[in-house]
Amino acid sequence: MRLSARVGAMAPSPTVAMDARAKEMRRQGVDVVAFGVGEPDFDTPDHVKEVGIAAIRAGFTKYTPVQGLPELREAVAAKFRRDNGLEYAPEQVLVSSGAKESLYHAVMALCDPGDEVLIPAPYWVTYPEQVRLAGGVPVIVEATVEDGFKVTPDHLRRALSPRTRLLLLNSPSNPTGAVYSPEELAALAVFCREHDLAVVSDEIYEKLVYDGVHASIAALPGMYERTVVVNGVSKSHAMTGWRIGYAAGPAPVIKGMAALQSHSTTHPAACAQKAAVAALTGPEEPVAAMREEFARRRELMLDLLGRLPGVRVARPAGAFYVFPDVRAWLGRSFRGRPVEDDVTLAELILTEARVALVPGTAFGAPGHLRLSYATSRERIEEGLRRLRAFAEELR
Numbered sequence: 268m269r270l271s272a273r274v275g276a277m278a279p280s281p282t283v284a285m286d287a288r289a290k291e292m293r294r295q296g297v298d299v300v301a302f303g304v305g306e307p308d309f310d311t312p313d314h315v316k317e318v319g320i321a322a323i324r325a326g327f328t329k330y331t332p333v334q335g336l337p338e339l340r341e342a343v344a345a346k347f348r349r350d351n352g353l354e355y356a357p358e359q360v361l362v363s364s365g366a367k368e369s370l371y372h373a374v375m376a377l378c379d380p381g382d383e384v385l386i387p388a389p390y391w392v393t394y395p396e397q398v399r400l401a402g403g404v405p406v407i408v409e410a411t412v413e414d415g416f417k418v419t420p421d422h423l424r425r426a427l428s429p430r431t432r433l434l435l436l437n438s439p440s441n442p443t444g445a446v447y448s449p450e451e452l453a454a455l456a457v458f459c460r461e462h463d464l465a466v467v468s469d470e471i472y473e474k475l476v477y478d479g480v481h482a483s484i485a486a487l488p489g490m491y492e493r494t495v496v497v498n499g500v501s502k503s504h505a506m507t508g509w510r511i512g513y514a515a516g517p518a519p520v521i522k523g524m525a526a527l528q529s530h531s532t533t534h535p536a537a538c539a540q541k542a543a544v545a546a547l548t549g550p551e552e553p554v555a556a557m558r559e560e561f562a563r564r565r566e567l568m569l570d571l572l573g574r575l576p577g578v579r580v581a582r583p584a585g586a587f588y589v590f591p592d593v594r595a596w597l598g599r600s601f602r603g604r605p606v607e608d609d610v611t612l613a614e615l616i617l618t619e620a621r622v623a624l625v626p627g628t629a630f631g632a633p634g635h636l637r638l639s640y641a642t643s644r645e646r647i648e649e650g651l652r653r654l655r656a657f658a659e660e661l662r
């Protein structure tokens with residue numbers, strides 16, 4: 268069979284691929300330290316699980332409205348009001364199978380073939396692929412470690428063209444952990460208004476901010492009507508496998524996104540939607556406890572990484588990733604094998620040091636590595652011991 272050009276040109280997600288390789292090695296009995304994962308290692312809170320189980324037992328196993336259960340959309344609207352000062356009616360909310368699907372529908376709904384989409388780099392791997400699938404043109408806007416991995420209007424201006432239509436913003440960021448301050452967002456908002464850009468704001472790591480505060484660009488003057496906010500319970504409530512994300516924005520855009528969803532996945536599992544209501548309306552303590560533990564791990568990770576020779580690491584303010592610059596390790600060799608780039612480096616670290624992490628190239632930032640600290644402090648210490656031993660053998 269002939270593959271479509273669309274799919275033929277696409278690589279599977281490298282973060283998912285790295286996770287699969289590490290899991291396969293572990294299945295074969297190899298003790299791999301997993302710094303490649305993008306999901307909390309905590310369990311979904313019990314009160315959330317119980318609601319999901321009860322929903323199945325009660326026979327809540329049929330189709331729901333495409334946009335999601337009314338009570339879940341009410342809970343999402345209440346969350347936006349409480350946490351972000353944003354007022355959405357339930358018809359302005361779409362519940363999807365993960366934030367990833369919400370993002371996909373948002374890009375599909377806002378992007379015509381040939382439209383240019385500004386994507387700050389380092390970026391989450393999925394953004395450029397989703398833009399290409401919509402026929403759009405990803406325009407990568409680089410921010411360096413000196414910029415705190417954040418773009419400014421100056422960066423964006425250089426990438427602007429008459430075809431620029433959309434900005435994809437992600438704060439807190441995967442892979443860098445960078446968090447835009449309210450002032451930085453205000454400057455970007457002015458730029459978006461000046462150039463009549465729409466914004467898709469991916470706020471999935473909102474609950475994991477350690478320094479400063481999370482702010483939503485949608486809450487800034489003139490931005491509500493040009494922003495689709497995407498969020499979900501995957502990272503906040505350790506619910507990655509339940510597949511519940513959501514989007515909120517201007518009613519006609521959400522309606523368009525819902526039309527797309529009605530022809531693809533229809534809606535996420537009914538019992539998962541019930542569980543998400545419990546997550547969004549229930550106690551905040553489990554979320555706070557996870558955040559506190561992540562904060563402790565961040566300190567440990569930064570301390571140990573900072574002691575590795577030649578590694579430069581910025582202090583991430585949010586999410587659960589660090590994104591060290593390892594260019595000093597490149598161009599050298601490990602046991603006679605040349606370490607040409609970050610992809611080879613990550614490969615060698617996996618096979619020789621038995622530590623799974625993701626090369627920066629996957630995020631549009633060669634010369635870096637992404638390490639997730641969604642794993643225990645013991646494993647962080649073990650992983651960094653292995654990385655130190657690896658670094659000592661570089662010639």
Ligand code: PLP
Pocket residue numbers: 305364365366367368391437440441469471499500501502507510511512
């Ligand atoms: N956005 C970012 C920046 C992410 O890192 C992820 C998951 O890794 C997602 C969205 C997708 O979240 P979900 O699992 O809810 O689809």
